[in-house]
Amino acid sequence: MPKTDALQGSLDLLVLKILSRRPRLHGYAIMAAIANTSGEVLRAEQGSLYPALHRMEEAGWIRAEWIKKDTGRRARIYELTAAGKKQLGAEESRWQSVSLAINRVLREV
Amino acid sequence: MSLWSRILNAVHGERLNREIEEELQSHIEEAIASGHDPDEARRIFGSTLRQREASHSIRVAGWLESLLADVRFCWRQLCRNKVTSLAAVLSLALGIGSCVAAFRLIDALLWRPLPISNSSKLYALSRKLTGPEGRPIEDGYWATPDFKLMRDAVKDQADLIAISDADRTDITWSTDDDMEKAHVVYVSGNMFPLFGLEPTLGRLLVPADDRGPGASPYAVLSWDYWNHHFGRDPHVLGRSLHIGDQTFEIIGVGPRDFTGTETGSVTDIFLPLSMNSAATQNNAFWHRTFMMLKPGVNPATALEPLRQHLSAVSRAFEAGCSECFRGLPQAIIDRVLNKKLVFYPAGSGISDLQKDYRRSLGILGLLAALVLLIACVNVANMMTAQAAARAQEMALRVSIGAGRRRLVQLILCQSALLALFASVLGAFFAAWSAPFVLSLINPPDNPARLALPADWRVFLFGFGLILLVVLLLGLLPALRASAVRPVAALKGGQDPHSSRRLMRGAIALQVAFCCLVLFLSSLFVTSFQRLQNRPLGFSTDRLLLLETVAGKGQFPVVWNQTAEALRAVPGVDSVAISGWPLLGRIMIDSDISVNGAPPSLTAAWFLNVSPGWLSTMKIPLVSGRDFHPQDASPEAAIVNETFVKAYFPGQDPIGRTFERGANQPLNTIVGVTPDVPYHDMREPSRPVFYVPFDEIGDQSAPKVVNFATFTIHTAAQDPLALANSLRQFIAQRHNGLRVSNITTQLDLVRDQTIRERLIATLAAFFAAVALLLAGIGLYAVLNYSVLQRRREIGIRMAIGSTRAGIVRLVTLDVFLMIALGACAGVVLGFGAARYVESLFYQVKATDAAMIALPACAILLTALVATLPAVLRALRTDPTEILRAE
Numbered sequence: 001m002p003k004t005d006a007l008q009g010s011l012d013l014l015v016l017k018i019l020s021r022r023p024r025l026h027g028y029a030i031m032a033a034i035a036n037t038s039g040e041v042l043r044a045e046q047g048s049l050y051p052a053l054h055r056m057e058e059a060g061w062i063r064a065e066w067i068k069k070d071t072g073r074r075a076r077i078y079e080l081t082a083a084g085k086k087q088l089g090a091e092e093s094r095w096q097s098v099s100l101a102i103n104r105v106l107r108e109v
Numbered sequence: 110m111s112l113w114s115r116i117l118n119a120v121h122g123e124r125l126n127r128e129i130e131e132e133l134q135s136h137i138e139e140a141i142a143s144g145h146d147p148d149e150a151r152r153i154f155g156s157t158l159r160q161r162e163a164s165h166s167i168r169v170a171g172w173l174e175s176l177l178a179d180v181r182f183c184w185r186q187l188c189r190n191k192v193t194s195l196a197a198v199l200s201l202a203l204g205i206g207s208c209v210a211a212f213r214l215i216d217a218l219l220w221r222p223l224p225i226s227n228s229s230k231l232y233a234l235s236r237k238l239t240g241p242e243g244r245p246i247e248d249g250y251w252a253t254p255d256f257k258l259m260r261d262a263v264k265d266q267a268d269l270i271a272i273s274d275a276d277r278t279d280i281t282w283s284t285d286d287d288m289e290k291a292h293v294v295y296v297s298g299n300m301f302p303l304f305g306l307e308p309t310l311g312r313l314l315v316p317a318d319d320r321g322p323g324a325s326p327y328a329v330l331s332w333d334y335w336n337h338h339f340g341r342d343p344h345v346l347g348r349s350l351h352i353g354d355q356t357f358e359i360i361g362v363g364p365r366d367f368t369g370t371e372t373g374s375v376t377d378i379f380l381p382l383s384m385n386s387a388a389t390q391n392n393a394f395w396h397r398t399f400m401m402l403k404p405g406v407n408p409a410t411a412l413e414p415l416r417q418h419l420s421a422v423s424r425a426f427e428a429g430c431s432e433c434f435r436g437l438p439q440a441i442i443d444r445v446l447n448k449k450l451v452f453y454p455a456g457s458g459i460s461d462l463q464k465d466y467r468r469s470l471g472i473l474g475l476l477a478a479l480v481l482l483i484a485c486v487n488v489a490n491m492m493t494a495q496a497a498a499r500a501q502e503m504a505l506r507v508s509i510g511a512g513r514r515r516l517v518q519l520i521l522c523q524s525a526l527l528a529l530f531a532s533v534l535g536a537f538f539a540a541w542s543a544p545f546v547l548s549l550i551n552p553p554d555n556p557a558r559l560a561l562p563a564d565w566r567v568f569l570f571g572f573g574l575i576l577l578v579v580l581l582l583g584l585l586p587a588l589r590a591s592a593v594r595p596v597a598a599l600k601g602g603q604d605p606h607s608s609r610r611l612m613r614g615a616i617a618l619q620v621a622f623c624c625l626v627l628f629l630s631s632l633f634v635t636s637f638q639r640l641q642n643r644p645l646g647f648s649t650d651r652l653l654l655l656e657t658v659a660g661k662g663q664f665p666v667v668w669n670q671t672a673e674a675l676r677a678v679p680g681v682d683s684v685a686i687s688g689w690p691l692l693g694r695i696m697i698d699s700d701i702s703v704n705g706a707p708p709s710l711t712a713a714w715f716l717n718v719s720p721g722w723l724s725t726m727k728i729p730l731v732s733g734r735d736f737h738p739q740d741a742s743p744e745a746a747i748v749n750e751t752f753v754k755a756y757f758p759g760q761d762p763i764g765r766t767f768e769r770g771a772n773q774p775l776n777t778i779v780g781v782t783p784d785v786p787y788h789d790m791r792e793p794s795r796p797v798f799y800v801p802f803d804e805i806g807d808q809s810a811p812k813v814v815n816f817a818t819f820t821i822h823t824a825a826q827d828p829l830a831l832a833n834s835l836r837q838f839i840a841q842r843h844n845g846l847r848v849s850n851i852t853t854q855l856d857l858v859r860d861q862t863i864r865e866r867l868i869a870t871l872a873a874f875f876a877a878v879a880l881l882l883a884g885i886g887l888y889a890v891l892n893y894s895v896l897q898r899r900r901e902i903g904i905r906m907a908i909g910s911t912r913a914g915i916v917r918l919v920t921l922d923v924f925l926m927i928a929l930g931a932c933a934g935v936v937l938g939f940g941a942a943r944y945v946e947s948l949f950y951q952v953k954a955t956d957a958a959m960i961a962l963p964a965c966a967i968l969l970t971a972l973v974a975t976l977p978a979v980l981r982a983l984r985t986d987p988t989e990i991l992r993a994e
Binding site: 026027029031032046048051054058069 | 114115128129131132133135136138139140142143153154155156157159160163164167168
């Protein structure tokens with residue numbers, strides 16, 4: 001699935017970005033936000049989101065919390081930490097430079 | 110936070126899984142709620158199991174989780190074989206505990222630095238010379254004038270410090286009635302500043318206190334004494350204490366940790382060196398001399414020049430000391446002057462206790478280590494057997510993908526678990542046993558006192574020991590397990606002999622260690638028995654000794670009157686007086702000159718005794734007579750047989766005369782006694798002479814006596830029952846005599862053998878443990894091998910092997926191993942025995958009995974241990990075995 005591949009390296013960046021704009025989202029909402037804002041272009045196998053979330057949580061970029069939903073079930077919501085904000089900055093600038101470089105190559109050749 | 114949360118998650122692995130599961134489920138529900146078809150939602154989500162695994166491994170410290178799993182598994186393994194595990198833990202605990210206890214004692218006595226600054230730059234000065242018997246001896250005691258010369262000679266590079274040994278001294282606080290004993294040490298004033306010690310209270314002694322005789326009547330209490338005796342009363346400053354006819358003012362209390370430089374005894378009171386009357390005498394060698402290198406002086410290059418310089422100064426002093434060698438023949442003077450000055454590192458203090466117990470404690474440490482090794486071999490054998498039984502399980506684990514590292518971890522985990530339990534038990538054992546052993550080094554009137562803190566040194570040692578044990582136990586089985594070849598093992602075709610070969614090697618090792626322990630123990634036990642059963646030549650039965658002092662001295666007639674009065678006390682059989690007791694701490698020798706010739710090369714020991722002392726001590730006369738009441742010294746003398754041999758060989762000594770040194774009055778021999786030990790039960794007989802208690806001085810007037818011992822034979826079995834009433838009886842006579850110490854002759858004899866008793870007791874204990882462990886180990890190995898070879902034995906029986914053949918099959922190689930191990934053990938024993946030869950008494954390592962004893966013990970143990978396995982082998986029922994196959 002080419003769509004998944006496109007997402008692969010940049011899933012962290014997207015999650016961090018979305019959480020920076022809209023804090024306290026649960027996994028499904030993050031997934032939906034990625035799909036919506038990308039105009040349904042970026043869609044991953046949804047389950048693979050969770051290992052990524054847990055990895056970023058262990059790295060201390062995001063913080064998780066259980067809340068009770070109206071339906072009575074619990075949901076785990078995430079928000080950005082200070083370290084996460086810093087990481088987001090770094091990832092964004094890395095992405096900019098990479099995409100700039102790729103664009104340049106595409107133009108030149 | 111990350112590592113901590115991962116560790117927490119590892120402990121709560123199940124809960125974590127539930128949480129992840131819940132989160133994933135909530136995602137799918139959310140998807141369904143927002144209008145997706147349930148199947149479609151699950152398909153888009155992908156495999157929940159895989160995501161859960163991925164998340165789990167991210168959020169968990171994997172190594173810890175597998176470790177925990179291993180620990181749980183090992184715990185179940187240990188629980189499955191409860192009896193074996195318990196035996197393993199107990200034997201390991203005993204070994205670890207003994208080792209730690211031995212370390213605590215050795216460290217406290219020999220290695221632990223004194224709590225002073227620059228302890229590594231502290232050296233003790235001593236001299237090596239040839240003793241009167243031609244053997245090398247050491248002399249660590251110095252005369253104060255000599256010390257002062259040496260101190261001034263090297264003052265640019267090093268500071269010399271004079272410190273006397275702690276002497277148990279009679280001190281009084283106010284009136285004569287409350288006299289008590291305290292350990293008094295005389296120190297030069299520079300000791301406290303050079304050691305960097307600060308007072309707890311008041312001030313400490315300073316170099317100005319070295320001014321001169323009688324100029325500094327000041328005393329510093331040790332913190333320990335202040336604490337015990339005064340309950341840390343700050344008003345103790347300014348109080349005065351009396352020693353003999355001197356009065357000292359307390360000016361301070363020392364720092365909390367410092368208890369003097371004599372490891373094994375605790376100083377109570379520090380006095381200035383200059384206040385001791387011996388400090389002005391050229392021929393009183395009474396204190397030790399320490400040297401502290403100045404900052405910036407390199408020991409590697411400075412010590413040898415310093416040694417030569419000090420040696421030259423000291424030799425010049427002694428050569429010029431007119432009163433040191435008055436009247437001695439040139440040969441003795443040459444022998445005494447010809448000595449080598451040496452330095453010893455003294456950062457851990459210097460004491461006779463160290464000298465006496467260094468080798469004994471070394472041997473105890475060795476025995477403890479050997480017992481631990483034997484226990485380790487036992488447990489390693491047990492684990493090898495278990496591992497062999499689990500070969501199939503290991504093979505299965507490998508074939509379904511377990512890494513070799515995991516297998517090693519699994520086995521090491523088991524040994525670590527065993528070692529952990531054992532070390533907890535062992536810590537308790539060590540906490541109890543080290544002070545207990547120390548309390549055995551305990552002459553009633555002068556117990557050894559050592560601080561035995563359980564600090565980082567002990568913990569570090571214990572930790573290292575556990576690590577060693579884990580490796581010893583686990584490494585071999587672990588490597589074997591990890592080398593397992595799944596195909597061969599699962600087919601059941603792995604070499605069945607390999608584990609038995611390993612265990613047989615272990616048997617040889619174990620027997621060698623055990624034999625070494627037994628060999629050394631039998632040497633020590635026999636030594637002790639021979640020493641204890643040594644014929645004394647006098648009776649110790651019902652003999653009470655009252656060591657009595659007279660502050661300013663009393664004439665012999667007063668002493669005799671007191672003895673006469675004591676005889677009238679009910680319960681007293683007979684009373685005699687001697688200058689000091691036999692086998693006590695006092696020994697004084699005297700030059701002997703026969704017929705006006707210069708003194709002979711060997712000196713003789715002497716003792717002042719009253720008439721009737723010989724009969725009270727039940728020492729018979731070989732010839733001649735006892736002293737009469739009118740005999741005085743110098744006039745009459747009684748000598749022992751060695752004295753006769755030394756000075757009057759081949760002559761009838763009765764009526765002959767000798768002088769105590771050149772140009773001294775004549776003593777006439779009136780009687781001869783057999784040899785009795787004078788000062789040390791281990792030493793060969795020395796020439797001894799007895800002179801009358803009544804001594805005549807220079808102007809034909811009686812000499813006063815400052816101290817003497819009443820030797821009292823009591824009617825009651827326990828002489829100490831009378832002790833207190835007699836002490837009061839003497840005090841009530843108000844004639845200046847006071848009992849300063851009460852003991853019995855039996856206790857003095859027992860004190861002589863404290864070290865031998867201690868080491869013999871502990872060695873016997875270790876030997877019993879070693880034998881027991883070796884027996885258990887032997888039994889286990891043989892039993893296992895018979896179990897493993899049941900098939901083979903059954904087949905052999907079925908095809909007609911005799912019972913003798915079966916027994917040979919089962920036991921031959923084991924007994925070969927035992928023989929091999931025993932030989933190795935005895936060879937090791939010879940090596941070790943040479944190191945401790947000085948501790949033996951009339952015992953040689955090459956005595957046939959000394960080798961036969963351990964050999965028999967091992968053989969007997971081996972027979973007992975192999976019997977059950979042999980019987981099991983013989984009871985093997987071939988039909989049953991073959992049917993089962």
